[in-house]
Amino acid sequence: MKKIIMLSVAALSLSIADDARANGTPDFETPSAESICDGYEGKAWGLCNAYCEAMDCELANDGDPSTEPNASAQACSQVASKFDQVSDGALLPCEVPACPCFAYDGFISAIDSSSPDALYCTDDATGLVSESLEGAWGVGIWDYGDIGVCGWYDYYNGYDLGFAEITSEEAQACMDAVRPDLYASGACGPV
Secondary structure, eight states, rough: HHHHHHHHHHHHHHHHHHHHHOOOTSSSSGGGGGOOTTTTTTTHHHHHIIIIIOOGGGGGGGSOOOOSSOOOOHHHHHHHHHHHTTTTTTTOGGGGGOOOOGGGGTHHHHHHHHHHHEEEEEEEEEEEEEEEESEEEEEEEEOOSSEEEEEEEEEGGTEEEEEEEEEEHHHHHHHHHHHHHHHHTTTTTTT
């Protein structure tokens, strides 16, 4: 009986591993299962999907020798260049530097509390700010050129006002990271 159970567990493990390998992508996710490019449309979406999801070009920069892109460095570079042209210089979302604001207590909570009851939403090159009508939550990210700032509060969940100084590059990364959630929640208008 023990042999049957052990063989069953081994077979199940192999079948799960085979399913991941069968997806044929280095990160084991098929492009249709990923959504990092959902904020783009038309050519920008197609090029983003090719670079980030089908070719997994970002894996060349992940520092993990066991994961490699599904395309040559030249192919990845060409797709990135074309994306840069059609997106007016936006960073590919899978290559965006991490947003340090996510490390602060309350920042993610404020984003998660965002809803269509927003008093206003400002979204331009210098900042992304949204606050609730009743003042219960707010998220703001500003890029002043030489420095950036992120700020938040979420009184729904007990988080007082917080601010953090970040770099200009990090501010842009944070805006890119937060924008899809604020639009999806309705805080900054329709998706």
